[in-house]
Amino acid sequence: MDMQAAKYIGAGLAMGLGAIGPAIGEGIVASKALEAIGRNPEASGKISPLMFVGMAITESTGIYALVVALIILFA
Amino acid sequence: MNISLSPEILFYIGSWPISNTFFWSVLVTVFLIIGSFFLRRRLRMIPGKLQNIMEILIEGSYDFVEGIIGSKEKAKRVFPLVFTMFFFIFFCNLLVYIPGQSAVTIKTAGGVVPLFRAIISDYSLVFMMTMISVIVTQIVAIVVAGPWKYVTKFINFRSPLKCFLGIMDLVGELAKIMSLSFRLFGNIFAGEVLGAVMLFLFPFFLPLPFLFLGLLTAVVQPFVFSVLTLVFISMATEIEQPEEK
Numbered sequence: 001m002d003m004q005a006a007k008y009i010g011a012g013l014a015m016g017l018g019a020i021g022p023a024i025g026e027g028i029v030a031s032k033a034l035e036a037i038g039r040n041p042e043a044s045g046k047i048s049p050l051m052f053v054g055m056a057i058t059e060s061t062g063i064y065a066l067v068v069a070l071i072i073l074f075a
Numbered sequence: 076m077n078i079s080l081s082p083e084i085l086f087y088i089g090s091w092p093i094s095n096t097f098f099w100s101v102l103v104t105v106f107l108i109i110g111s112f113f114l115r116r117r118l119r120m121i122p123g124k125l126q127n128i129m130e131i132l133i134e135g136s137y138d139f140v141e142g143i144i145g146s147k148e149k150a151k152r153v154f155p156l157v158f159t160m161f162f163f164i165f166f167c168n169l170l171v172y173i174p175g176q177s178a179v180t181i182k183t184a185g186g187v188v189p190l191f192r193a194i195i196s197d198y199s200l201v202f203m204m205t206m207i208s209v210i211v212t213q214i215v216a217i218v219v220a221g222p223w224k225y226v227t228k229f230i231n232f233r234s235p236l237k238c239f240l241g242i243m244d245l246v247g248e249l250a251k252i253m254s255l256s257f258r259l260f261g262n263i264f265a266g267e268v269l270g271a272v273m274l275f276l277f278p279f280f281l282p283l284p285f286l287f288l289g290l291l292t293a294v295v296q297p298f299v300f301s302v303l304t305l306v307f308i309s310m311a312t313e314i315e316q317p318e319e320k
């Protein structure tokens with residue numbers, strides 16, 4: 001196997017496996033936030049910015065995988 | 076497709092390379108400074124349109140900052156830093172949506188390079204902003220807790236568990252640098268790459284939804300970056316207050 005093919009496989013694996021966790025996490029965050037808004041619609045102004053922050057933090061492991069994949073591919 | 080992690084170099088001043096992201100970030104900074112100076116001189120009791128928009132924005136975010144950090148005095152001190160970070164990153168991100176900018180290229184010694192590049196997709200800028208945020212957090216922690224308490228938070232031998240926790244805290248502080256900077260950089264750079272790939276696959280309608288997704292990222296990521304800075308600082312101000320009975 002030459003170097004280029006190994007790079008592509010590595011990047012694909014990193015991204016694909018790295019996306020599982022954040023996907024589950026973000027789903028949980030969104031569902032909980034929507035549940036909370038459904039119970040108390042007046043609080044949506046307070047909940048949604050916090051939801052975005054929580055989502056971004058959950059997303060960060062996925063972003064690490066993405067950065068690793070990009071470094072494998074382009075650097 | 077050519078995608079590079081590092082920004083392209085436009086020209087040299089002496090031996091000092093000027094990359095396109097640096098060029099544009101300086102331009103944005105100058106524009107923001109002049110704009111705010113101009114707005115400051117034209118403040119009226121009965122606000123005009125621009126003043127009205129800025130007042131709503133600043134007032135809303137000030138209330139938000141106060142809500143998170145919990146006291147008026149602290150909010151007054153931390154608000155300029157956090158809001159400047161937000162506004163600068165936000166403005167840099169919006170610059171990507173000027174139509175047609177990605178087509179402009181110039182000829183340099185190193186070949187033909189694009190004149191424009193999304194400013195936040197330069198890791199060195201993001202890293203510097205993260206360092207500012209982290210260093211300010213540490214300074215606040217030292218000032219609030221005192222140097223001795225600050226050191227013993229990380230290195231202590233009171234018990235094996237506390238020693239271990241201190242080391243974990245130290246690792247956590249260092250990991251902040253990586254997580255904060257990679258999050259912002261990764262999101263914006265990934266948006267750029269995604270846009271380029273979609274443009275490459277099917278140039279007319281396919282990139283459109285991804286562009287909207289990028290717009291969402293362009294608003295949310297500066298918000299997240301500044302809110303996390305805010306949360307770190309407010310956590311540093313709350314290191315063990317003396318217990319009152």
